[in-house]
Amino acid sequence: MREDMEDFLTFATHNGKGYASVDEFQKRQRIFKNNHNWVERMNRKQENKGPDAARFADNFFSDWEDSEYRNYKGLDSSRHRKDDDSDEPDLLGAVSYEQGGLGFSNEEKIDWVAAGVMTPVKD
Numbered sequence: 001m002r003e004d005m006e007d008f009l010t011f012a013t014h015n016g017k018g019y020a021s022v023d024e025f026q027k028r029q030r031i032f033k034n035n036h037n038w039v040e041r042m043n044r045k046q047e048n049k050g051p052d053a054a055r056f057a058d059n060f061f062s063d064w065e066d067s068e069y070r071n072y073k074g075l076d077s078s079r080h081r082k083d084d085d086s087d088e089p090d091l092l093g094a095v096s097y098e099q100g101g102l103g104f105s106n107e108e109k110i111d112w113v114a115a116g117v118m119t120p121v122k123d
Contacts, residue, residue: 008032008063015060028063035062074119 008029011017019025039056046053061069112118 004033004036005029007036011036011058011062017063031065032058032063074122075117 011032012019012028017028019028036058039058039062042054042056046055061072064072113120
């Protein structure tokens with residue numbers, strides 16, 4: 001538990017985070033812990049894949065929920081929900097055309113707005 005708090009405080013300090021209340025602090029700490037655990041799980045899966053294996057790390061968005069990140073990126077969070085047992089993180093779970101089951105091939109043009117994955121461009 002203490003290590004979780006230290007990781008979160010290091011993250012918050014490094015990223016210049018500030019929270020308006022104790023409730024907000026605790027909420028962001030819980031989200032960070034879930035996302036940080038995902039990062040660690042994914043890195044363990046990469047351990048035996050050699051020097052070119054993917055490496056995952058916490059970033060500025062590590063205390064954000066999936067819906068907050070999707071909204072920030074202009075993605076429609078109501079269409080795609082992660083499963084609790086998936087390896088997809090809460091905040092980085094952007095859906096690719098392959099994962100989303102939208103039935104597109106690499107050769108086709110993809111209208112992400114029509115597919116309901118993204119919102120139209122805002123002026």
